[in-house]
Amino acid sequence: MSSTPSPVWSNRTIKWVDRRLPIFSMMHKELIVYPTPRNLNYWWNFGSLAGIALVILILTGIFLAMFYTPHEDMAFASIERIMREVNFGWLIRFIHMNAVSLFFLVVYIHIFRGMYYGSYKAPRELLWGIGVLIYLVMVGTAFLGYVLPWGQMSFWAATVITSLVTAIPVVGNDLAIWLWGGFSVDNDTLKRFFALHYLLPFVIFALVFLHLWALHTTKSNNPTGVEVKKPADTLPFHPYYTMKDAFGLGVALIVLCFFVFFYPNYFNHAINYVQADPMVTPEHIVPEWYFLPFYAILRAVPDKLGGVVLMFLAIAIWFILPLLDTSKTRSGRFRPIFKWFFWLLVADFVLLTYLGAMPAEGIYVTLGMWATGYYFFHFVVILPLLGWFEKPLPVPESISAAVTAGHEKEAAA
Structure with missing residues (x-):
């Protein structure tokens, strides 16, 4: 396939910037005329949906961090203040809570779609490996975030899961003390979990960039599993797949809004609205x-x-x-x-x-x-x-x- 010609910009400002930093040319090449297999179905929407869910989580997380207090005596109360006193704080928190479930749902579908259509096979092994690494960091980030409300389930989930490292021979106990910042889950644990929870989404964002880079290098897989052989096998990404992704985004946002406005605590545990108490263990963690x-x-x-x-x-x-x-x-x-x-x-x-x-x-x-x-x-x-x-x-x-x-x-x- 012939290389894509550089676009000619009519806007003087864009032309001036692009001559010195060709960011608009790169976007035109990778997001507009990027050759995409012409037979992609709606199962390919979930990759872009995962990226949008990540952006929603980062933005809402930044706003929540402005009002959250990472201290064992004030964390639970700061969450209640966000819900009751901060303007639209309840909305931002409910979006953040439910967008996590949306994020994991679309990622699970994205992973199993890749398994079904063999998207892990050559030449996409590294693309697949980076995707699995993204999932691992997602798991760590979500676990750290679940501890922050400092409710009963948050506290005891942190205690149970972090205690698992003590099973590691020789270094297990030392590793647990390092994770806790002491000899049990307490204030120091909460502080480091908050710091890591704020940092790791940006690590995910960087890994997503590498994931997309690898994708645009090896090109997208497709339902037939046949590699692109001629120009007739492809369509430009815009408008064909931007419109398809926009439709999928609309459906996903309707689902997200349904839970945010009608069942915001559907995926939460009622006991997590009780402040953490190290002396009272929940019946079922x-x-x-x-x-x-x-x-x-x-x-x-x-x-x-x-x-x-x-x-x-x-x-x-x-x-x-x-x-x-x-x-x-x-x-x-x-x-x-x-x-x-x-x-x-x-x-x-x-x-x-x-x-x-x-x-x-x-x-x-x-x-x-x-x-x-x-x-x-x-x-x-x-x-x-x-x-x-x-x-x-x-x-x-x-x-x-x-x-x-x-x-x-x-x-x-």
Whole structure:
């Protein structure tokens, strides 16, 4: 494909700036005429939605930080002041709280879409790895933020989760003291958690920039998994996909506003509206819903160290997906057996989410063990074997050929 010619700017100011710092030319190249596979469907909207959710969280977080006090005696009261006395403080906090759930929801869909369509395969291994790293930093950032309201669930979740590092041989206890800033979760813990929670979103933003850089270098994957071979395979990003993304954004904002204005505390725990008390342990300590699958994996192993290791391996295994998947066919659309196992994995992930919210007793423990076992069995055994024994369907020669064939079938019908 020929290189994109530089635009000629009619506005004198833009022309003056662009001659010295070609930021407008770069935006024109990467956001306007950027060649995008012409067959992308709405599953590709969730990457841009994740970026917009991140911006919403950063902006609302900055405003909340202006009124929040990171002190164990005043943190809970400062949250109440934001809700009751700061102009529109309740709105900013509810947007921030629910945008976190939106962020994780669209990221989970984005990740599983990548798994289904093989977006982790060559030449996009680094692109995928950066995406997994973004998710890891997201998890850390969200956990730190959940501690800040200093309610009962916040305090005890911090106590339980940070205590897990004591299972690490030799350095575990020292690492826990370093995390706490003392010998228990207290005022020093809250201060460092606040500082890190404010910092890490900007780390995520930097990683997103690298993610986009890698994406625009290797180009987007598409539902067929066929690489771009000729200009007819692509469309300019604007207006075709900006309009598609705008529609997806509208739907996402409607959903977000529904929860913000009608069910703002739907994803919150009622006990977190009680100020933290180190002397009173809640009956059932549960993390936020987006942590529940990995919390269920943690509890599935009776050994503390084993549970911690498995919990981190459950995410770390995503890094090596390009090595585990031995199939030469990229897209799951042409892999009939893979489809069934993929949806079994999705169902297993949903089941783990449910089990993570249940008490660690009776049938829930047994189901958690089986669901955890299948989760790792899928990646370690099923995925490599499918590449050897599955017979994929014929893959189209090019993206444009697949699109044209689809239109021809519609015309014939």
